Amino acid sequence: MTTLMVQGTTSDAGKSTLVAALCRWLKRKGVAVAPFKPQNMALNSAVTADHGEIGRAQAVQAQACGIEPHTDMNPVLLKPNTDIGAQVIIHGRAVATMDAKTYHGYKRIAREAVLASHARLENQYDVVLVEGAGSPAEINLREGDIANMGFAEGVDCPVILVADIDRGGVFAHLVGTLELLSESEQARVAGFVINRFRGDIALLKPGLDWLEQRTGKPVLGVLPYVHDLHLEAEDAVDTRQAVKQGHVLKVVVPVFRRISNHTDFDPLRLHPQVELVFVRQGEPLPAADLIILPGSKSVRSDLAFLQAQGWDTAIRRHLRYGGKLLGICGGYQMLGMTVSDPLGLEGEPGTSVGLGWLDIHTTLAAEKQLCNVTGRFRLSGLPVSGYEIHAGVTEGVALEQPLIMLDDGRSDGVCSADGQVMGTYLHGLFESPEACITLLRWAGLEQVERVDYRALRERDLERLADLIEQHLDTARLKQLCGVPLCES
Structure with a gap:
């Protein structure tokens, strides 16, 4: 030994x-x-x-x-x-x-x-x-x-x-x-x-x-x-891209100050039909087919940061012109009506008004949800897998239209009535070829090349x-x- x-x-x-x-x-x-x-x-x-x-x-x-x-x-x-x-x-x-x-x-x-x-x-x-x-x-x-x-x-x-x-x-x-x-x-x-x-x-x-x-x-x-x-970066955001070909879908990810699990986007960086753009402090959100709000270790603080950058106004314009919006974990929580942290788990106790695109309310709780899950998209029936790491408990009318039905009997996420906005707690969504194809088609890419990210790793x-x-x-x-x- x-x-x-x-x-x-x-x-x-x-x-x-x-x-x-x-x-x-x-x-x-x-x-x-x-x-x-x-x-x-x-x-x-x-x-x-x-x-x-x-x-x-x-x-x-x-x-x-x-x-x-x-x-x-x-x-x-x-x-x-x-x-x-x-x-x-x-x-x-x-x-x-x-x-x-x-x-x-x-x-x-x-x-x-x-x-x-x-x-x-x-x-x-x-x-x-x-x-x-x-x-x-x-x-x-x-x-x-x-x-x-x-x-x-x-x-x-x-x-x-x-x-x-x-x-x-x-x-x-x-x-x-x-x-x-x-x-x-x-x-x-x-x-x-x-x-x-x-x-x-x-x-x-x-x-x-x-x-x-x-x-x-x-x-x-x-x-x-x-x-x-x-290989997945331990902390620094990796911006390298694979060679792109044919019609390219443009995906924009705002980089929060406490962005978490940005490795979620590695499969998109490496996809030959996706141009992935990370937008940092002081930079405007460019035109895109899909905007993804990533996870955050300090949701209310990063929500305020997003608004201070004027990105909420840019996202509103993006939706008005027919663009798609996806929130993952903390980004999903931001899409709702309110985010509350009564215990002060991520900063000062209090409640923040969310972006208001999904009729949900999130309260941060002391106990984290930690699990690897599998399931299927509710609308397409195609398989999906990922993992949950979050302290938020989310409730609201929008949950009646879940994004994913999990194999453990629970549901996850929300799909808006008009199909423009989605939110999920699942990290690692894009690692599954079927899930990646499903989400890229939803975002506007008609013919999606199948890429097996796990095989690349x-x-x-x-x-x-x-x-x-x-x-x-x-x-x-x-x-x-x-x-x-x-x-x-």
């Missing part, structure tokens, strides 16, 4: 991708492997088999391992709902909302949850691949650390340090990070991986030789920049494993993971 940790010199250095790649590489070799992230701060989350909530990156890594996501894979999840506060989720369940100072004092309890989850995974799997958070060299976060070297020291595991050369300054990042670690932490760094390299590797060789001589640490390999590799996980074989020191990786060197 072995634990190996991947830490990065910066956020978005490639930690999530490298862990996913190593997970699939080990799975290919018949190794029972599981992903683990002690502490994650992200608004993109997934529902697990044990009905909890973890970061989406760990759910994708679980797929790379060929196993179901479990709350032990990400025992501490922080979901920011203000600039200074976040909802704290332990073992998949929200326990409190805390500011940074309060959470710092809570870390001792969080650490116990982290170590308990790690111990359970070690007992079940041959290898546990751990992803760090941000950078281990954040001096102000070192005390009580459970996300990076504090965890590695606690369980006594080796660490791979990854850096993104595409940002520039890769040698400074690696050497500087190493210099800011304690002697014991430096000793457990087993080597470096350089990520996203473009060009002739021979031109990089002198730098690699210098790095190894300067630090005494081996470079385990250099991963190339792969332009069309798409599986393809890219296999490509990542190929990169490990081609570009990294697999003999050394096998040693670090406890895999016999005679293994093929």
Whole structure:
């Protein structure tokens, strides 16, 4: 039983991708492997088999391992709902909302949850691949650390340090990070991986030789920049598009300050017949066939933000000219008459007047709805699947016209009488080919190409494993993971 940790010199250095790649590489070799992230701060989350909530990156890594996501894979999840506060989720369940100072004092309890989850995974799997958070060299976060070297020291595991050369300054990042670690932490760094390299590797060789001589640490390999590799982002909004062809449907998504689960739109980014546009603060909403209001971790605050941008006026004009409007989770709640937060779960207690396009009223409740679901669209009868992560309880006359009939006997969402406006609590709608076709046809695309997003994700996980074989020191990786060197 072995634990190996991947830490990065910066956020978005490639930690999530490298862990996913190593997970699939080990799975290919018949190794029972599981992903683990002690502490994650992200608004993109997934529902697990044990009905909890973890970061989406760990759910994708679980797929790379060929196993179901479990709350032990990400025992501490922080979901920011203000600039200074976040909802704290332990073992998949929200326990409190805390500011940074309060959470710092809570870390001792969080650490116990982290170590308990790690111990359970070690007992079940041959290898546990751990992803760090941000950078281990954040001096102000070192005390009580459970996300990076504090965890590695606690369980006594080796660490791979990854850096993104595409940002520039890769040698400074690696050497500087190493210099800011304690002697014991430096000793457990087993080597470096350089990520996203473009060009002739021979031109990089002198730098690699210098790095190894300067630090005494081996470079385990250099991963190339792969332009069309798409894995779900842990937090940053991915705006890359697939090549478009023929008649293209234009879809616009306003980016809220607390946008959540924007990975819902990855299948649209990658669809050859959809032009997906993310609109940010200060930008007007362009003309579109479909506007989608995404999820939000702070619904009333983001509703006020939407109105302050003038986007509500643009949406009203969009509907007047026959455009379609879809709300997902928090966006669905905004489409109603009121959104109430009597307990102050997402900010100050109170009630906000909604956009008024659906006759529903939502009240935020302390207990979240967390489940994976399947069902069928009420009008077409075609299948749909997704997952629910929401604290809102929605009531109202419009619910008499549900969008989806769920297999568990419940209904979900609303379709307006004129068919222009829809709302749903289901995340992941567009991952199902049939559901994606249904919604794109509703939005105005007559002939829709069938795209299997889950198959695309599986393809890219296999490509990542190929990169490990081609570009990294697999003999050394096998040693670090406890895999016999005679293994093929």
